[in-house]
Each structure stands twice: as structure tokens, then as C-alpha cells.
Amino acid sequence: MTIAVDVERLSKRYRIGELQAAYGTLRESVSHLASRVTGKQHRSGYEEIWALRDVTFKLEEGNALGVIGRNGAGKSTLLKVLTRITTPTGGRAEIRGRVGSLLEVGTGFHPELTGRENVYLNGAILGMKRSEIRRKLPEITEFAGVEQFMDTPVKRYSSGMHVRLAFSVAAHLEPEILLVDEVLAVGDAEFQKRCLGRMEDLGNTGRTVLFVSHNMQAIAQLCDRALLLDEGRIVRDGPSEEVVAHYLQTTAGAGSSRTWEDLGEAPGDDLARLRSVRIVRADGTTADYVDVREPVGVEIAFRVLRHGPPVVPKIKVIAGGRIAFNAMDIDTRWSEPSPPGNYVATAWIPGNLLNEGLITVDPAVVSIDSPKLHHHFSVHEAVSFHVQDPGEGDSSRGIFTGQWRGVVRPLLEWTRVAGEARDSDSN
Amino acid sequence: MSRGSSAVDERTEDLALDGERPGPDGLSARPSAPEGTVAPPGRITVIRPASRWPRLDVPELWHYRELLWTLVWRDVVVRYKQTFLGVAWAILVPAFTALVYIVVFGKFADFPDGGLPYPALVIGGVLPMQYFASSLTNSSMSLAANLQLVTKVYFPRALLPLSAVIVPMVDFVVGLPVLIVLMWVYGTWPGGSEALFAPLFMLIALIAALGVGFFLSALNVRYRDVRYMIPVFLQVLPLLSGVMYAIHDLPTKWQWVLALNPMSTVIAGLRWAVLDAVAPDLWQSVLGVGMAVLLFFAGLAIFRSSEPRFADTI
Numbered sequence: 135m136t137i138a139v140d141v142e143r144l145s146k147r148y149r150i151g152e153l154q155a156a157y158g159t160l161r162e163s164v165s166h167l168a169s170r171v172t173g174k175q176h177r178s179g180y181e182e183i184w185a186l187r188d189v190t191f192k193l194e195e196g197n198a199l200g201v202i203g204r205n206g207a208g209k210s211t212l213l214k215v216l217t218r219i220t221t222p223t224g225g226r227a228e229i230r231g232r233v234g235s236l237l238e239v240g241t242g243f244h245p246e247l248t249g250r251e252n253v254y255l256n257g258a259i260l261g262m263k264r265s266e267i268r269r270k271l272p273e274i275t276e277f278a279g280v281e282q283f284m285d286t287p288v289k290r291y292s293s294g295m296h297v298r299l300a301f302s303v304a305a306h307l308e309p310e311i312l313l314v315d316e317v318l319a320v321g322d323a324e325f326q327k328r329c330l331g332r333m334e335d336l337g338n339t340g341r342t343v344l345f346v347s348h349n350m351q352a353i354a355q356l357c358d359r360a361l362l363l364d365e366g367r368i369v370r371d372g373p374s375e376e377v378v379a380h381y382l383q384t385t386a387g388a389g390s391s392r393t394w395e396d397l398g399e400a401p402g403d404d405l406a407r408l409r410s411v412r413i414v415r416a417d418g419t420t421a422d423y424v425d426v427r428e429p430v431g432v433e434i435a436f437r438v439l440r441h442g443p444p445v446v447p448k449i450k451v452i453a454g455g456r457i458a459f460n461a462m463d464i465d466t467r468w469s470e471p472s473p474p475g476n477y478v479a480t481a482w483i484p485g486n487l488l489n490e491g492l493i494t495v496d497p498a499v500v501s502i503d504s505p506k507l508h509h510h511f512s513v514h515e516a517v518s519f520h521v522q523d524p525g526e527g528d529s530s531r532g533i534f535t536g537q538w539r540g541v542v543r544p545l546l547e548w549t550r551v552a553g554e555a556r557d558s559d560s561n
Numbered sequence: 562m563s564r565g566s567s568a569v570d571e572r573t574e575d576l577a578l579d580g581e582r583p584g585p586d587g588l589s590a591r592p593s594a595p596e597g598t599v600a601p602p603g604r605i606t607v608i609r610p611a612s613r614w615p616r617l618d619v620p621e622l623w624h625y626r627e628l629l630w631t632l633v634w635r636d637v638v639v640r641y642k643q644t645f646l647g648v649a650w651a652i653l654v655p656a657f658t659a660l661v662y663i664v665v666f667g668k669f670a671d672f673p674d675g676g677l678p679y680p681a682l683v684i685g686g687v688l689p690m691q692y693f694a695s696s697l698t699n700s701s702m703s704l705a706a707n708l709q710l711v712t713k714v715y716f717p718r719a720l721l722p723l724s725a726v727i728v729p730m731v732d733f734v735v736g737l738p739v740l741i742v743l744m745w746v747y748g749t750w751p752g753g754s755e756a757l758f759a760p761l762f763m764l765i766a767l768i769a770a771l772g773v774g775f776f777l778s779a780l781n782v783r784y785r786d787v788r789y790m791i792p793v794f795l796q797v798l799p800l801l802s803g804v805m806y807a808i809h810d811l812p813t814k815w816q817w818v819l820a821l822n823p824m825s826t827v828i829a830g831l832r833w834a835v836l837d838a839v840a841p842d843l844w845q846s847v848l849g850v851g852m853a854v855l856l857f858f859a860g861l862a863i864f865r866s867s868e869p870r871f872a873d874t875i
Binding site for chain 2: 226
């Protein structure tokens with residue numbers, strides 16, 4: 135087998151100061167230049183982070199490799215280095231063949247130029263030869279479905295036409311190696327879907343694919359092999375299902391269930407301590423993956439150690455890094471002090487509420503002391519699970535299969551009024 | 562190849578990549594080569610932190626020549642599409658500027674004309690100065706103006722300032738009829754074969770503009786004050802380049818001072834080559850050319866050494 139991508143000890147260092155202040159102050163820049171010129175160094179003010187650290191892997195021709203990891207694990211940096219947008223600090227990589235990334239779709243399109251002119255411009259930017267573009271022009275035009283507008287300035291295009299033409303150019307680049315970053319992909323859901331579709335097509339025709347995504351299902355489905363990155367290092371490399379499973383177990387604490395055997399070590403104070411927490415389905419089984427339409431429970435087992443003020447179980451639900459909601463059990467059972475003992479409280483999150491993706495939960499037990507809330511414990515990202523929409527048409531996204539934005543995805547009641555069109559309406 | 566991480570601590574981002582080696586067969590079409598055969602068709606791209614010494618990777622630029630011409634073509638087409646008068650501006654701008662100079666400096670201030678009809682002298686200075694001013698402005702803005710490209714696609718970044726100094730050459734050529742008309746009116750035709758040197762002097766202007774453009778475009782990535790600095794600089798520059806007077810009319814001491822400015826060499830040289838003016842002093846010209854080359858390499862060095870950071874900081 136031929137090696138298409140050979141990466142050896144690739145490292146990339148960023149300076150934090152650099153990331154924060156894209157524009158340095160004038161004074162800073164001048165002293166920076168001065169130090170560069172005189173060869174003096176006073177860089178002590180910078181903090182450094184390694185976005186990539188000694189990343190080594192080989193990707194064989196025709197294989198599809200997924201790259202997963204938390205935000206900031208270095209996935210996007212890896213792609214940026216491999217597409218040469220940014221340069222590594224150390225190490226080396228060899229890439230055999232033409233690289234396409236779908237990142238650059240529509241890059242360089244100029245509104246004043248006609249469709250035809252933009253195809254030449256965009257094609258040249260993506261690395262096509264002029265003769266090659268000329269040869270593929272009819273195909274590109276047809277695929278985009280904008281034949282009659284090729285001599286119209288792109289600024290008069292609808293956004294749909296614009297994207298279609300841009301995508302068509304990129305799709306005809308025929309890269310031997312495709313680097314895709316779903317996280318960075320531009321455009322609307324429809325467009326991202328096309329990108330994924332195109333990727334699958336290319337994968338099936340023996341292209342080499344390197345795919346960065348948060349979508350575990352897509353990784354497991356499209357890739358034979360996956361890398362798990364954490365803090366710039368490869369922590370796992372193997373068959374994609376295995377790596378995805380490992381990632382899901384280790385991310386955000388302890389996967390879908392977590393138990394503290396030793397009560398002394400468990401989170402809590404002298405009144406209440408957490409014993410275990412897990413994500414459960416309606417039938418009581420632990421769940422890593424949850425159907426978007428199904429209710430999901432957060433089961434919190436805790437012990438009350440002594441007589442004290444009333445305690446109330448509470449959860450904080452985090453989706454996509456943002457707090458989706460907080461919820462407490464407001465039942466009057468909890469308004470009286472609970473006698474010492476073991477309690478199990480399960481919060482049921484209804485189906486058709488959470489959106490797709492990784493959800494993390496902070497379980498807590500609190501005492502209400504308005505206007506304050508006293509936490510006996512609150513474990514940040516103690517458990518997590520994935521919400522998935524199988525796309526059978528009965529969730530709020532209907533038969534649409536693209537990305538559906540939002541922290542929540544409720545299924546709403548809709549009313550509808552239909553009437554005869556009056557003459558005044560049709561004009 | 563771990564130089565980048567160990568040897569050079571102070572340079573967090575070292576320069577990268579060694580360009581692309583074209584494979585035996587330019588493109589795609591992968592025959593199913595049996596195991597252990599020679600390298601497959603297609604290019605091999607090597608990505609690595611490069612040497613400490615910035616250099617212009619000429620083979621790589623050559624590889625990307627089609628993109629260079631496409632960028633030049635884009636800028637020319639877009640500019641003429643966006644303006645109502647289009648191509649006419651390439652004639653109107655130098656003509657108006659020259660007219661103002663002729664009235665203010667020729668009539669009222671009575672500047673020395675160096676033995677040439679004053680309008681011919683002025684237009685011979687205004688055209689190359691216009692070229693230099695546009696080149697400098699365009700190239701300094703080139704990285705920031707093409708932000709979308711820089712953060713999304715790889716190509717040698719030097720193409721951007723480079724294409725930005727080629728585009729105004731089109732304006733220069735379009736503006737030439739103004740000069741030719743004046744030459745015809747005043748009968749100041751080139752003396753002979755020295756006219757062949759004219760493109761060479763324009764090349765010097767290009768090299769100087771590119772050098773400064775490299776420097777300022779890299780600077781402009783970090784802080785956009787450059788945008789405000791350039792017009793100030795460009796207002797003073799004509800006075801220091803002999804646009805509205807002939808340098809050889811000045812005291813020798815000042816001639817040498819002004820020779821440090823490559824544009825004074827360019828303008829004096831062009832007047833000699835095209836308008837049959839007095840030949841510029843050879844050593845002053847050598848100094849001017851030397852300064853242009855120095856500016857070019859200094860600008861290039863700064864550009865190349867900050868290049869790896871463009872996409873991270875822009």
C-alpha cells in the first residue's frame with residue numbers, strides 16, 4: 135500500500151498572547167520588530183500552548199481516517215497544517231497527491247466578476263491549471279445548474295446559485311486526498327449535507343480522506359480508522375468504532391454513568407454526598423446514545439448523612455458548551471427535612487426537547503436559602519450522553535436531514551389556517 | 562528534521578515548507594501500482610518548519626505562475642468594472658496631477674526644468690510616480706484585502722504583493738499616450754538606443770515598490786495603521802523624487818542625498834531614456850538601484866519571516 139499522508143512528530147506551538155491580541159499594540163509591535171532585527175529576545179510575556187505535539191501517523195492511499203477530540207484538542211490545527219494554511223513549529227509531513235479541503239469552497243469569489251470569470255479565478259486559487267478549468271467548465275456549469283447565468287456578475291446571483299457554483303468548482307477539483315473539517319465547514323445545513331455526501335462519494339471511489347468531526351456517528355460510519363486527539367497529542371489510534379467508544383467513555387468525566395464507591399471520597403459535604411449518577415432510558419438501562427424522541431433520565435443517587443435543612447436534587451444540562459437549562463424537583467416531598475438515608479432522584483427530560491449532539495449534565499443537591507442556593511455538591515460534567523435523531527420524519531426536523539440549529543429541539547404544536555386566495559392577494 | 566523545535570527557541574514560528582516537487586506525471590490518474598514499486602504519480606508536498614533564513618522560493622513561485630496571472634487579471638478586470646469611466650482613469654489621473662504641477666510649480670514657482678519643456682518633464686515624472694504610489698498602496702493592502710484567501714487556502718503569500726505591483730503596470734501603459742502626445746507636441750523624442758533602457762527603470766520602480774510592499778503588507782497584518790501612514794508618505798515622496806523638477810539642477814550634495822531614493826533614479830533615468838534629457842550621474846544611479854535592491858531583500862526577509870503567522874494573526 136502506498137502512503138498518501140505521512141505525518142511525523144508534527145508539532146505546532148501558539149503563543150497565547152498572539153491568539154488573544156490579533157492586533158498587537160503599536161508599541162509591542164515595534165519592540166517586537168526591533169528585537170527581531172537586533173536578535174534580542176524578550177518574549178517572557180508570552181505563554182505558549184502546543185496545539186499539536188509530536189503527532190505521528192501514516193494514512194494509506196484510499197483509506198478514510200477520522201479525527202476526533204474535544205474542542206481545542208488540535209483537530210483543526212492539524213488540518214490547517216496539512217492544508218498548509220499555517221506552518222508547523224516542528225516535525226514534518228509528506229502528502230502525496232493533490233489536496234482538496236472543501237474548506238475553501240467559494241474562496242476568492244468576487245461579486246463583480248461573472249460566473250465564468252469566477253470559475254477561472256476560484257479554480258486557479260484551488261490549484262487547477264487554466265487548461266484544466268477550460269476542459270471542465272461545461273461540466274462545472276451543468277452541475278451547478280447556472281448555465282444561463284454564466285455571464286452575469288455573481289453579485290446578482292441568489293445565495294443558492296452562488297453556493298452551487300462554488301461547490302461545483304470545488305467538487306471538480308478531483309483531489310486525491312480530501313481533508314474535511316466539519317466543524318469549520320461553511321454554509322447552511324443543505325450545503326454541509328452536500329459536502330458530506332460528496333465526501334462519501336469520494337471515499338467510495340478510493341480517495342484518501344481525512345475527516346475531522348464532532349459527529350461520532352459520521353466518523354464511525356465513514357471512516358475505517360480514527361485518531362483521538364487530546365491536548366495536541368494522539369491518545370488513541372485504531373478502528374473508528376473502538377476509538378469513538380473510547381472517546382465517549384472518557385469525555386466529559388465518565389461517560390453515561392459514574393459511581394463513587396468510597397463515600398468519603400465522593401463529592402458532597404457533611405449533609406449530603408453523591409453516590410452515583412447515570413443516564414437512563416425509560417426502561418432503566420444506562421444510555422450513551424439517546425433517541426431525540428425518547429425521554430431520558432438523569433438518575434442521582436445520594437446519601438443524606440444527618441438531620442438538617444431540606445435538600446433538593448437539581449441538574450444543570452449543558453449542550454454545545456452552553457447551559458441548556460437548570461431544573462430542580464419542586465415536589466413538596468423535598469420541602470421537609472429529609473431523614474438520613476439513601477435517596478435516588480431521577481429527573482426525566484422529555485423526548486423532543488434536547489437537540490442532537492453531546493449533552494453533559496452537572497448533578498447537584500442543594501438547599502434553598504433564598505435568594506441564595508446552597509450547593510451540597512455539584513459535579514461539573516459528571517455524565518454525558520449523545521442525542522441522535524434517526525431522521526424518521528417525526529422529530530421537529532421532519533424529513534429534513536441536515537443540521538438543525540439550536541440548544542433545544544422541541545416539537546411544537548402548530549395551528550394552520552388555510553383559505554381561498556382572494557383577488558387582492560394574488561396581485 | 563526537528564530543527565524547528567529544538568534549535569530555534571526564540572522563533573516560535575519558523576518558516577515552512579519546501580514547495581512541491583512535481584511528480585513524474587502531473588495529475589491524478591492513479592494506476593493500481595503493485596506493492597513496492599516506485600513513487601506513485603502526483604505531487605509530493607513536504608510540510609515542515611523551514612530554515613531560519615527567509616528566501617524567495619522561486620521554483621514554487623514558478624509553479625504558481627498561473628495563479629499570479631489570474632490574480633493580476635482579477636484586479637484589472639474588477640477595477641475597470643467597478644468604475645464608471647473605467648480605463649479612462651489611467652489617463653485622467655496622471656493628466657490632472659501633471660496639470661496641477663505644471664500650473665503650481667511651473668508657472669508660479671518657476672521650478673528648474675532641466676532643459677526640457679516643463680510639461681514633458683512633469684509628465685515624465687508623474688507617470689512613474691503614479692505607478693509607484695499605486696503599487697505601494699496596493700501591495701501594502703494586499704494581504705489584508707485578501708484575508709479570505711490567506712486564512713483558507715495555501716499558496717505562496719508573496720503572490721499577493723507581487724500581483725499588486727504588476728496590476729498598476731497596466732495603468733502605466735494605458736497612461737503612456739499622455740506622454741507620447743506631449744513628446745509629439747514638444748518634439749522631445751528619445752535620442753536613440755537609450756530608449757531600450759526605459760523598461761529597466763520601470764523594473765527598478767517595481768522592485769522598490771515590491772520591497773516596501775512586502776514590508777508594509779506584513780506590518781499591516783498586525784496593525785492596520787499602515788493604511789493611514791501610506792498617504793502621508795506618498796504626499797512627500799514626489800518632492801523627494803524630482804517629479805516636478807530635475808534633480809541635476811540641484812547642488813551636488815543634495816543630488817546624492819536624493820539618490821538614496823530609488824524613485825529619483827527611476828525618474829531621471831526615464832527622462833534620459835525617453836525624453837532625451839541629460840544623462841543621470843552613473844554612480845548616483847548605481848546608488849539608487851542599490852537602494853531598490855536593498856529595499857527588496859529587506860522587505861522580503863521581513864515578509865517571509867512573518868509569513869507563517871499571517872493566517873494565525875490576520
